[in-house]
Amino acid sequence: MAKQSGDKRKAKHSRNSLQTRAIHAGEERRRYADSITTPIIQTSTFTFRDSSHIEDFTKKGKEHFEYGRYGNPTAQIAERRLADLEGAEDCVVFTSGMSAITTTILTLVRSGDHIVITDDSYKKTLEFCRAYLKQFGVSCTIVPFGGYERLEKAIRKNTRFIFSESPTNPYLNIFDLIKIKKIAQKHNVLTLIDSTFATPLNQRPLEFGMDLVLQSCTKYLAGHNDILAGAVLGRSELVEKIRNLHKSMGGLIDPHCCYLLLRGLKTFPLRVAKQNETALAVAKFLENHKDIRKVYYPFLPSHPHYDIAKKQMQGGGGVVTFDIKGTLNSAKRFLDALKLCYIGPSFGGVETLITHPALVSYYDYSRKERYELGITDTLFRLAVGIEDAEDIIADLNRALQKSK
Numbered sequence: 248m249a250k251q252s253g254d255k256r257k258a259k260h261s262r263n264s265l266q267t268r269a270i271h272a273g274e275e276r277r278r279y280a281d282s283i284t285t286p287i288i289q290t291s292t293f294t295f296r297d298s299s300h301i302e303d304f305t306k307k308g309k310e311h312f313e314y315g316r317y318g319n320p321t322a323q324i325a326e327r328r329l330a331d332l333e334g335a336e337d338c339v340v341f342t343s344g345m346s347a348i349t350t351t352i353l354t355l356v357r358s359g360d361h362i363v364i365t366d367d368s369y370k371k372t373l374e375f376c377r378a379y380l381k382q383f384g385v386s387c388t389i390v391p392f393g394g395y396e397r398l399e400k401a402i403r404k405n406t407r408f409i410f411s412e413s414p415t416n417p418y419l420n421i422f423d424l425i426k427i428k429k430i431a432q433k434h435n436v437l438t439l440i441d442s443t444f445a446t447p448l449n450q451r452p453l454e455f456g457m458d459l460v461l462q463s464c465t466k467y468l469a470g471h472n473d474i475l476a477g478a479v480l481g482r483s484e485l486v487e488k489i490r491n492l493h494k495s496m497g498g499l500i501d502p503h504c505c506y507l508l509l510r511g512l513k514t515f516p517l518r519v520a521k522q523n524e525t526a527l528a529v530a531k532f533l534e535n536h537k538d539i540r541k542v543y544y545p546f547l548p549s550h551p552h553y554d555i556a557k558k559q560m561q562g563g564g565g566v567v568t569f570d571i572k573g574t575l576n577s578a579k580r581f582l583d584a585l586k587l588c589y590i591g592p593s594f595g596g597v598e599t600l601i602t603h604p605a606l607v608s609y610y611d612y613s614r615k616e617r618y619e620l621g622i623t624d625t626l627f628r629l630a631v632g633i634e635d636a637e638d639i640i641a642d643l644n645r646a647l648q649k650s651k
């Protein structure tokens with residue numbers, strides 16, 4: 248098949264800082280029409296100048312964009328920038344994080360294969376592996392997060408990969424990347440890690456030897472709660488296979504969305520650095536508050552995985568999980584009293600969001616089932632935005648007083 252622009256490229260990353268690369272990487276210095284912003288190439292098809300241009304493409308393998316489902320220049324710049332930031336050879340962008348995850352998994356497995364996934368991976372990833380892979384003859388073992396021996400024992404001759412996430416939702420558990428790499432190497436299986444909660448500012452899974460990194464760019468990377476996007480990043484040889492399946496599956500991200508992703512990426516290191524600081528300040532405030540039962544934040548020494556987090560992460564991220572004292576009614580009073588934090592799912596955007604898993608994601612579970620999963624009546628997940636920490640803390644403090 249003729250080579251589409253974007254195929255078989257090995258990224259050469261500059262030595263500039265992450266913040267500088269977030270603005271410039273993946274794009275020619277000489278801009279189209281000298282525009283400082285990236286053009287949105289809103290087209291479904293690309294033209295050939297003449298017959299020799301066609302033959303340069305088909306016979307001589309010269310790069311050219313041909314048709315929108317096979318690649319688009321605005322998307323290519325987003326892919327190159329993301330690859331640079333993650334330190335990856337290559338990247339494919341998708342319409343959502345879930346599209347990146349499912350297309351990646353479907354590329355890697357064949358009927359008769361087996362995969363291992365940790366139990367507090369994102370709900371829809373687990374559902375896909377547990378319920379849908381079966382239809383293709385692929386079996387899946389779900390192992391408890393942190394049970395490294397159980398994980399190793401779960402590996403069989405036909406295991407293709409270990410899939411995990413770090414940090415995880417809602418308890419922000421941290422997966423020991425060094426341990427997992429050792430296990431994977433011993434058994435010759437691939438390692439896939441969903442690093443959405445960390446971003447390339449806080450965690451660099453490829454440097455720990457992970458084979459593929461998955462990102463929901465919907466969160467911190469785009470960062471403005473205004474688009475859905477996803478990415479897979481890693482070695483060219485693996486990413487290229489995923490790109491090929493993506494071209495057949497056909498759910499391509501549109502160029503305007505890529506533009507918004509690129510715009511968000513320009514400020515992502517600044518935003519995430521601020522979110523790291525704010526979340527740590529909020530976590531410390533909550534930990535010392537008399538109306539709080541427990542706080543979960545990976546950069547608090549009280550977190551069970553604090554040591555691993557400090558070893559493999561540069562910052563704890565913008566999500567803080569906490570359990571307030573009282574009952575389900577106290578939790579409702581707390582939510583209703585918030586004036587700054589918006590009640591809503593997701594994280595990583597500029598606006599602070601709070602969710603109450605018992606009322607939202609687990610509303611259809613019985614109380615007993617929820618408690619078995621650690622989802623209490625009074626558990627909250629706060630995703631700080633880029634408002635000032637004092638304002639967020641004041642809002643939480645006022646609402647805690649009203650919760651009683």
Ligand SMILES: Cc1ncc(COP(=O)(O)O)c(C=O)c1O
Pocket residue numbers: 343344345346369412416441443444462463464465475476477593
């Ligand atoms: C850790 C994690 N991975 C993947 C996803 C899926 O991303 P998207 O909503 O962009 O499909 C989410 C969504 O919340 C998530 O939290």
